[in-house]
Amino acid sequence: MSTPTPLEDRLSRVKAPGEPVVVFERVFLAFGDNVILKDVSFQLLSGSTKIFLGASGAGKSTILKLILGLLKPQAGKIWVNGARTDQLSERDLMKVRDDLGMVFQEGALFDSLTVRENVGYKLYEESDTPLEEVHARVREVLGWVELDEHIDKMPSQLSGGQRRRVAIARAMTFSPRIILYDEPTTGLDPITSITIDDEIIKLRDIEGVSSIVVTHQLRDAFWVAEKMAVRRQDGQVEIVPASPEKLAQTQFVMLRDGDVAFEGTASDLRASTDPYLQLFQS
Amino acid sequence: MPLLTGWAKKGLFEVQEYVKLCGALGRGVTSRPFYFRDIVEQFDAIGVGSLTVVLLTGGFTGAVLALQSGMTLDQFGARSVVGRLISASMVKELGPVLTALMVAGRVGSGIAAELGSMAVTDQLNALRALGTDPVRKLAVPRVLAGLVMVPVLTVISDFIGILGAWIVTVTQLRVASSVFWNSIVDALFIQDIWMGLIKPVFFGFAIVSIACHVGMRTTGGTQGVGQSTTYAVVAGSVAVLVLNFVITKLLITLLY
Ligand SMILES: Nc1ncnc2c1ncn2[C@@H]1O[C@H](COP(=O)(O)OP(=O)(O)OP(=O)(O)O)[C@@H](O)[C@H]1O
């Protein structure tokens, strides 16, 4: 291994809870004449969750792609773990992405690879981790999403909900400290949705993962915001109603017409009298 | 007029993007990381996978060439020199061009469809998100395979074509086998063989790099994938024919 560059140093530094890990400052993005984001600013703090709401086409997926550096803004600044990603080259962006897990809206599983190869992709292909360890890690992560018996299947042999869970497993195998979920529960039955929500909560509260969740399902959004995971004496993890401090750590962000129309906690959202927000919640 | 400039702009932009891809391919083959497993896989898929179609094309082309040449040569009472016509045209033109066209149809469409569906289902983005450069992982192995396997397939096709011609010459034209082989060897110059080997290298690169370019830039869902597939085959085939003229002209001035 070569000596770490200043960029790598900055990225790998452990962030204290409450320190900003993703920052958008006056971001503007348009596809041709179609302006998607006009002036978007927000901060994601370490260990907390931001839930993005907004109509279809509001630019929620676009924001996640901007964080990953898959798209570049036309104006404004984006920081991830202290690095200005809108100015980085693709090569340097790879280092930023080492700490970012992404669950794509349609899963985006590699359909030529098995579930095992999908989930372990980054460790198999882009790291020097010994194969035995990767196998073990893949089994462990698939166990969390309750898919261990499907390890040798192809993605096309799975149901929609199972594919979604494989995508979540793939995003967490390499233990990133930030995970971005694009509509992780859309189109799933309530039981499976809650399993996925609980997984998001556990990663946040037990592993300290900072997360951004894009969703249309308010029920899931409130579940993620108003529950927390605690480890009991016997080591079991339990989902319980969130403490007031936890509640304050989950913020809702509503996108509308390319701007942030609302930002606040679950109770702020419930209490809001804005007609659009009320319509959205009904 | 605005329509015309719009087209010109779009065309120029495509060319610019294609040149960028070629630059990225250059970096991809000269610096780490390499994905050896994918390279081996693609050599198999592109090379071994195209064998049947190339064998059939070569064999029947050689055979029909012998029939036609035989008929023409009969007018001059020169049926016995049929081998001369076969070897030169097979090795210099028909072998390389027909092999390349078949590969453009089989491999070009396959690559565009595969990479195209990866593009529209966010799999290319997922690769990037997981720290893999899609050009290195997907395009480099395919282009290397095209670069090496199209010449190899061409040699095989040449050989099978001459074999097909031999069968027709001996059974239909009733020319002695030894006469046929002698005239084949007589007519072949070392320059012809060079020409027959240099051309397919360029064809292989052009077909596969165009298909990768078109595939990776696919937008617009499954419909877009269909369009990309068609476009890759059409652009690949036209590129082969245009390149064939340009390279032939160039090699004639250089070699002969
Ligand atoms: N590559 C692209 N080229 C052109 N327009 C695009 C592109 N990607 C997205 N858009 C446009 O940007 C807008 C926002 O897209 P985005 O995917 O971010 O929406 P979203 O908020 O995630 O919607 P949904 O809830 O339906 O997933 C849409 O109007 C879409 O048409």
Ligand SMILES: [Mg+2]
């Ligand atoms: Mg979306």
